Amino acid sequence: MKPILLQAHERSLTKIRYNREGDLLFSSGKDKIPSVWYSINGERLGSYNGHNGTVWTLDVNWDSTSLVTASADSTVRLWDVQTGRERNVYQLDTPCRVCAFSYDGNRILYTNDDVMGKPCEMYLTDIRASPNEGPSARINISQKGLRKATSGLWGTLDEFIVTGHDNGELVQWDIKAMDEVRKEKPHSAQIMDLQANKDLTFLISSSKDCTAKLFDIETLEHVKTYTTERPVNSAAISPLKDHVILGGGQEAIEVTQTSVQTGKFEARFFHLIFEEEFARVKGHFGPINTIAIHPDGKSYASGGEDGLVRIHYFDNDYLDYDIAY
């Protein structure tokens, strides 16, 4: 396959996401400008200019009309996908780490970091309300004795939220009760990313402790573990096959001390059920920070510490590949 290289970001990537149909690919990086691309040919559609700091994550709603971004400039911004205009700004006290659209696209979840003596808090906001009304719900995560939230997503039927934390904890929050209902500590180090499968029944967590783990999203029951020998920054579940793709690599801080070959900057393909690695794709010359699979499962994109996004359209040798059992 010939990957398509997207080189608009001047610094390392933090998050890439496909929209529901998979024709648009959104990317954010440590430079201040998130971009949107046509995934089919890598043509850039536009950029969302306005943030004044690292954009940690982004999410797009189901009909690809709104985009939400969380940034280290202590704002969460809502954008019009088509025109790149800013719709709303939610100003917080400290850098914002997590943001996610609910499945219905009406509510957003966002969190901020516990720095400068401020607690880590989680906010839920209805985007139809005016921003000066404030968030519809606010949970003080630090007060509950939990560490900083580093990733989060909405669960089935928008009934609950799952957050991943700094110390490897996975917490499920009930939205109506606004309280934690389940708490697990499956990882020994920071959870870097949480992604759900297509029908929101499973979620996969990636952690600095060199593993990615698969959970039942409702019960947080641990199902599978995918083990590598480097930190895992992102993992995605294929909607087409029983595969997961893991991205990671030597930590950025140690990259200068290793050669490309020993850094393990490949995207690694594991069988969902057998937990066995069966393929790798090379290309990045830094750790992979974020991975997303196209909703049709026939291509995937990865964004790395090297500032590049690579879109890979699978060849038939992958699409025909099957583990014999």
Next chain:
Amino acid sequence: MTTKRDWHHQVEHERIPANEVYESDGKTIRIEYREENGTIYKTTKTYRNQKLKVLPIVAERKKWKKFGNAASDPPGINTATTKVDDEITMQFISNKEDNKQDEEKLIKEAVSTLRKVQCRLCKGEHWTTKCPYKDNLQSYMDQSTDKPAENAPPSSTNTTSQGQHAPSGGTSGEATTGKWVSARVQRSGAGTAYPGDRGGSTRGGGSGSYGGRNSDMRKDEATVRVTNLPEETQEQDLRDLFTPFGPVSRVFLAKDKTNNTSKGFAFITFNEKKDAQKAIECVSGFGYDHLILKVEWAK
């Protein structure tokens, strides 16, 4: 002459054609011209035009106007932000990683056995003096060996005979055995046979097999190990360095698999032991590219 060339250049400069874009059988061909350092480069880019059936909403979105930093981009891809990378293949693995780990393990083991403490009596991983069978075996040794000085060298191929010839004094440690080797080699360099060895080996029975081992041993003994080599060292450098002492039959330079640089040590096999001895005496402590070489008998 020069004016003519300038004129020529000028015309060339004016002749940079405009970029062309045309379509032919399902492909868009874009020809671009640019000048760099007086030469004109022509770049032809061929794009395959593809018609896909997509959802209406997706088709609608494909018509959206570009905005933000992409607002001034031409229709189609902007080559400044989008490129097609070289062909890569997905590497399918079937326990490849395991094999690799096994390999690494083997290498590690091999390295560790070089340093491992080995009892000369029972070949266990302890010093000879601490051997639990010391009393039994040693008395046996004393019968078959007359002098400790006649003992076998600590060459790795020679471990069997080594085990039989434990010094009755219970000398242990590599440093002492190392000394014995050189003493023995000096002796053998003078062309003498190994009376002590042969005497000891009578226990082994078959003298034919012993002879074979003996020649192996000899080869080993003409091998020196060079350590503290600079990273850039090539095999040829070592040949150049060691051939003055005598004909070199084999040079083995340990290299890093990934970047092909020297790991810092090498084995040189000479045809003659006395050449090897000479090399050790001369090159050991020799300054080579800011490093001081250490040359010793290969163990």
